[in-house]
Amino acid sequence: MLHPLAAPNYADRIGFAHLTRQAFEGVDLHPLRERLLARIAEGTALAGEGLDLSLIAQLMGEKEAGLVIQSEVLSFHQLFRTPTAAPKPGLRVLALAADIDMGGNTPIEFLLEGSDIELLTLYVTKTSGLPETLPEHDVAIVVASDSEECREALALIETAAPRWPRPLLNRPELIGNLDRDKLYRLLADIPGLDIPVTAHATRAQLSALAAGRIACAEITDELHFPMIARPRGTHAGVGLAKLDDAAALAAYLAERQEQDFFVARFVDYASPDGLYRKIRLTMVDGKPYACHMAIADRWDIWYLNAYMAFSEEKRAEEAIFMQDFDRAFAARHRHALDEMSRRVGLDYFIVDCAENQNGELLVFEADNTAVVHNMDSPVVFPYKPPQMRKIFAAFTAMLSRRAKGIAEADVGTAA
Template sequence: MLHSDSAPVTAPAYSDRIGFAQLTRHAFEGGDLHPLRERLLARIADGIAEAGEGLDLSLIAQLLGEKEAGLVIQTEVLAFHQLFRTPCGLPKPRLRVLALAADIDMGGNTPIEFLLEGSDIELLTLYVIKGVGLPETLPDHDVAIVVASDSEECREALAVIAQAAPRWPRPLLNRPELIGNLDRDKLYRLLADIPGLDIPVTANATRAQLMALSEGQIACAEITGELHFPMIVRPRGTHAGVGLAKIDDAAALKAYLAERQEQDFFVARFVNYASPDGLFRKIRLTMVDGKPYACHMAIADRWDIWYLNAYMAFSEEKRAEEAIFMQDFDHDFAARHKDALDEMSRRVGLDYFIVDCAENQDGELLVFEADNTAVVHNMDPPAVFPYKPPQMRKIFAAFTAMLSRHAAGEGSAA
């Protein structure tokens, strides 16, 4: 743990790794990760593998769908080594960033490597491990950023970082005490009364409560005041649509619970955000230093959209609309919702976060969720999405500029 008023820094004993961005890109582009996995397993068997190679093997297992095996490997590696380097493309980096991560699956920490791709910034990742905490002396760095998420598994890591934060020797971004506000039920309380912003009450409901509701023993309002059928239900702690369902009535709720094993759920009123043409448009924004950037717009005939199930690659018409959305974003969507976005950013308080949103049928900014770990990447094929690489590079440039400003002691531009 850090004890002194100004925590000492030292030359880092890091282990190099290929890292999240390169391995994920390889898998995304259809590459075969099995040969690399076999090579890494052989090096481990021969007793010559470095810690970074072990962490790469963990990630490969997760990318191949073997999540539990991957997490076992990761925990074993982190038990004896916590600091890793993802080298930048230049022999002499301009800046060194220290990312503070938790021992969690590959989606549980901000995938910062994508944001630094092609930059002159070197990334060190320090895993804050249960029972180990932070080292006595921190690795030398110019700026630090907390990349652990708001999930239950990261709470201890965030608490350890929060305890050390007042004495941090360099600028510390995405401060740990603010990340917990992104949890679905807390985010509502944070943003609820912002003019021009609509965020449904998201409430925790136990399985017993939902069973009682499905059997008519309690009313929706006994869970939370504005709740009514149709409602949205999802198991607490899940992402990417796992277990997400629109429930129209008590009978549908009973059928849903019969198929789920979880004990805790989030519930919220359903908002019909269909546009006049009957299609739903779900938008991902990246907030950097208080400024919004368009990340994507998914268009589909279903309310439960994420980018992959909108099949944007198969529709020239949808892609043309997304391209115009990005091109006109600053003087259209961002200008229209400027006051709501500014106030949301101020209340959330993080230097970098992602918002999934839409516009409701009254034209307000409809916020679904905010987090600090969604993947913002430049992996979509430019032949199909020619408008995306310039937009992604714009986001990456804003992110690296933010790091540089803070490293230079200039603080936020917002």
């Protein structure tokens, strides 16, 4: 049972955004790691330092070690503060996170950079659950993802959600809408939107398909070669492959150890010039914002493998895309974007998409944990900082509106 709010017993930490930025810029994190390890060995380390050490380990490629440290820290402390640079916080935000790797919770710190918002992060774990007395805050937001590792945390938050004492954004019961196989069913009949069926397939099913014992339609009606496959539960392109025929599928399975996969029909979304353009949108309170456009001669694009930093021509096109976004891309797909946002129902989420060869909005995936940041060099990407600040301002304004709305209601009730 949730009790009235109380002064928070938090542990301060350096934080996700600061440490990730240092790693992105090539700062050597070894000295900091050694200092934190020494404090742990001496028995003088604070909980926030332990969580920072966990993140440093993950940033340095030591994921398993980092997660062990994180779980140990969370076994005795759940609440952490990332201070604001402002002398006095203008708003207190409580982020509800899960005990998962660094990519499994919304990297909300980036969205709050430069604001007067104080961020408290409460980790909801199976063993500790939610505290009976919540820390004082003005607005809360669920930052745990739709991954299987977060299901227990989301269930605990969902149970408490009806009695939450402050506005609660990205409500836990809606996070599951972002699952790959659920998103298709949610968006499939929106006019002007194309989203391939993403179906779960076991290794046994795919082995039978590769051997010719079953047909594609026995997995899902619209599936055919060429198809896209990826191991279930993976992100950032891990294990993603385009399979042109049964032989390619057999070779793919021989290289993978996983037992469960997602499969979908391949969509050739190349533009007339032969290049692929993959777009990341940030949806804030129902409004789309351009986050980036990656341009490459390959279908499996991520911003890094598009090598945008090495092409002035690509960057010029991305700059125009951002500059004209509201009256061009967003206007062309306004009805599809509006309906997608309404059906997903989340206050904040990210969409990776493109335009198919019929001019429709082609949706690849949506989630609430993709990194939206302002770390790119302003010298190489001078058009990006203003766009990122626009997104950050929209996000912080949404938080303020929601908190203010409840405050005004309270005042009205008291009157």
